[in-house]
Amino acid sequence: AAANIGVVGLAVMGSNLARNLASREGNTVAVYNRSRTKTDELVQAHPEAGFVPAFSYEEFAASLSKPRTAIIMVKAGGPTDAVIDELVKVFEPGDIIVDGGNAYFPDTIRREKAVRETGINFVGAGISGGEEGALNGPSIMPGGSDESWVTLGPILKSIAAVADDGEPCVTHIGHDGAGHFVKMVHNGIEYADMQLIAEAYDLIRRGTGRTPAEIADIFAEWNTGELESYLIEITAEVLRQVDAETGKPLVDVILDQAGAKGTGAWTVQTALSLGVPVSGIAEATFARSLSSHPEQREVARVLPGPGTEFQVDDADGFVEDVRQALFASKIIAYSQGFDEIRAGAAEYNWTIDLGAVSKIWRAGCIIRAQFLNRIADAYAEQPELPVLATAPYFADALTRGQAAWRRVVIAATQAGIPSPAFSSSLAYYDGLRADRLPAALVQGQRDFFGAHTYKRIDKEGTFHTLWSGDRTEIEAEDTH
Numbered sequence: 399a400a401a402n403i404g405v406v407g408l409a410v411m412g413s414n415l416a417r418n419l420a421s422r423e424g425n426t427v428a429v430y431n432r433s434r435t436k437t438d439e440l441v442q443a444h445p446e447a448g449f450v451p452a453f454s455y456e457e458f459a460a461s462l463s464k465p466r467t468a469i470i471m472v473k474a475g476g477p478t479d480a481v482i483d484e485l486v487k488v489f490e491p492g493d494i495i496v497d498g499g500n501a502y503f504p505d506t507i508r509r510e511k512a513v514r515e516t517g518i519n520f521v522g523a524g525i526s527g528g529e530e531g532a533l534n535g536p537s538i539m540p541g542g543s544d545e546s547w548v549t550l551g552p553i554l555k556s557i558a559a560v561a562d563d564g565e566p567c568v569t570h571i572g573h574d575g576a577g578h579f580v581k582m583v584h585n586g587i588e589y590a591d592m593q594l595i596a597e598a599y600d601l602i603r604r605g606t607g608r609t610p611a612e613i614a615d616i617f618a619e620w621n622t623g624e625l626e627s628y629l630i631e632i633t634a635e636v637l638r639q640v641d642a643e644t645g646k647p648l649v650d651v652i653l654d655q656a657g658a659k660g661t662g663a664w665t666v667q668t669a670l671s672l673g674v675p676v677s678g679i680a681e682a683t684f685a686r687s688l689s690s691h692p693e694q695r696e697v698a699r700v701l702p703g704p705g706t707e708f709q710v711d712d713a714d715g716f717v718e719d720v721r722q723a724l725f726a727s728k729i730i731a732y733s734q735g736f737d738e739i740r741a742g743a744a745e746y747n748w749t750i751d752l753g754a755v756s757k758i759w760r761a762g763c764i765i766r767a768q769f770l771n772r773i774a775d776a777y778a779e780q781p782e783l784p785v786l787a788t789a790p791y792f793a794d795a796l797t798r799g800q801a802a803w804r805r806v807v808i809a810a811t812q813a814g815i816p817s818p819a820f821s822s823s824l825a826y827y828d829g830l831r832a833d834r835l836p837a838a839l840v841q842g843q844r845d846f847f848g849a850h851t852y853k854r855i856d857k858e859g860t861f862h863t864l865w866s867g868d869r870t871e872i873e874a875e876d877t878h
C-alpha cells in the first residue's frame with residue numbers, strides 16, 4: 399500500500415487531477431483506467447509524478463493505504479455507477495469514494511445512500527475549472543459525510559485553487575448531494591453571466607458600430623473595475639481574435655448556435671420545482687435553445703421589426719449605460735442563484751454556508767471574480783440575508799445603475815434587439831420591490847374558475863366568492 403490517494407478514469411480531467419495531486423508534497427497517487435492504454439500513456443509521459451499504476455480494481459485497492467481514498471473522474475451517468483459498483487467490491491468500511499464528475503445531484507443523493515449501507519463513505523464533489531483547473535487548481539465543492547471530510551479535506555485543500563487572500567477554494571458544502579447541487583447552480587450562474595456579457599457586446603456593437611476589436615478594448619477596460627472577472631477577461635480575448643482563413647473577426651465566422659451540456663437546464667428544472675425564480679439563468683438557458691433552432695429562425699426572418707436603424711447619439715454614454723446594466727443584471731443573477739442554493743439546502747436538509755460558497759468561487763472556477771468577495775462580505779454581515787441584492791454594496795450599485803439599466807432595456811426593445819437576460823432581470827427587480835403585484839388579480843381568477851380561495855389584506859381567514867351564485871363572499875377552507 400504505497401499510495402495515499404487514487405484516481406479512477408484517466409481521460410483529460412482525471413489525468414490532470416492525478417498530476418495535480420502528485421505534484422503536492424506528501425501525495426503518492428495510484429491511477430487506474432478501464433482501458434490500459436491511458437494508464438500506460440500517463441505513467442510514461444509523467445515519470446516525475448511517481449504514479450502507482452494499477453490494472454485491475456483489486457490491484458488498485460491493494461495499492462492504497464487505509465482509509466482508502468479514490469477520486470472517480472469518468473463520464474457522468476452509467477459509467478460512474480459502473481465504477482462505484484467495482485470499487486465497493488474491493489474497498490472496506492471507512493474507505494472513501496469521491497465522484498468528481500459532473501453528476502446530477504439526485505444521483506449523488508441516491509449513490510451516497512446506497513454506498514453508505516456498505517460502511518464506505520461516498521462523496522459527490524463538484525469540480526470546476528475545466529482541464530486547466532484540474533491541473534493547476536480547481537474550485538472544489540465536496541458533499542458527503544463529516545467523517546470523510548476529515549481525511550479528504552487536507553487532500554482537496556492541497557490541490558484546490560488559492561484565492562488572493564491565500565484561502566484554498568474548497569469547503570465542505572454539506573451532506574450527500576450538497577456539493578453537486580452547488581456545482582450545478584455555479585454552472586447555472588455561469589450561463590447567466592455569459593448571456594449577459596453576450597447581450598452587452600451585441601448592444602454595443604449594434605448601437606455604436608464599434609468593431610469586435612474595439613469592444614475587446616472596452617471589455618479589457620471593464621475588467622479593471624467592479625466587473626473584473628475571468629469571463630470578462632476571456633470575452634476580450636475572444637473578441638480580439640482574428641480568423642486566420644478569412645481575416646475577419648473570429649466571432650463573425652462562428653456559427654451563432656450555442657451548445658449546452660445540460661447543467662443550465664438542471665439548474666432551471668430544480669429551481670422550478672423549488673419555486674425559486676432564477677429568471678436570469680432560465681433566460682440564458684432558453685437563449686441558447688432559441689439560437690439552436692435554425693429552422694425556426696429561418697422562417698421567422700419574415701416577421702417585422704421596428705424598421706429603423708439602431709444608432710445611439712452618445713456612443714460613450716451608451717457604453718457606460720450598458721456597463722451599468724450588465725453589473726445590475728449580474729447582481730440579480732447571483733442573487734437568484736444564491737436563493738436557489740438556500741432553497742435547496744432547506745429542501746434537502748443541508749447546512750450550507752453561503753458566504754463560504756462565494757469564497758470558494760473566487761479562484762479556479764469559470765465564474766471567478768472579485769465580485770465574489772462582496773458576496774462573502776454580505777453574508778458575513780448578515781448570514782440570513784433574505785435577498786442578496788439588498789446588501790448595502792449591491793443595493794448601492796443598483797441605485798446608481800438602475801436608470802442606465804432601464805435606458806438600455808428601452809433602447810434594446812425599441813431597436814428590436816433581443817436582450818432577454820437584461821430585461822428579465824430588470825422585470826424581476828421591479829417585481830421584487832413592488833408594493834403590490836397583480837398576483838391579487840391572479841388569485842381572483844383562480845378563485846373564479848377553480849374555487850381556489852384567496853386571503854384578504856384586511857382580515858385573517860380564507861375566502862371564496864360565490865361567482866356562479868349571488869357573488870357574496872363566504873369563509874372557506876384553505877385550498878391554496
Ligand code: NDP
Nearest residue numbers: 407408409410411432433471472473474477499500525528
Ligand atoms: P469523459 O467524460 O470523456 O470520460 C472518459 C473516461 O470515462 C475515460 O477514462 C473512460 O475510460 C471512462 N469510462 C467511460 N465509461 C466507463 C465505464 N463504463 N467504466 C469505466 N470507465 C468508463 O472524461 P473527461 O475527463 O472529459 O471528464 C471526466 C468527468 O469530469 C466527467 O464527469 C465530466 O462531466 C467531468 N468534467 C468536468 C469538467 C469541469 O470543468 N469540471 C470539464 C470536463 C469534464 P476508457 O478510457 O476506458 O474509455
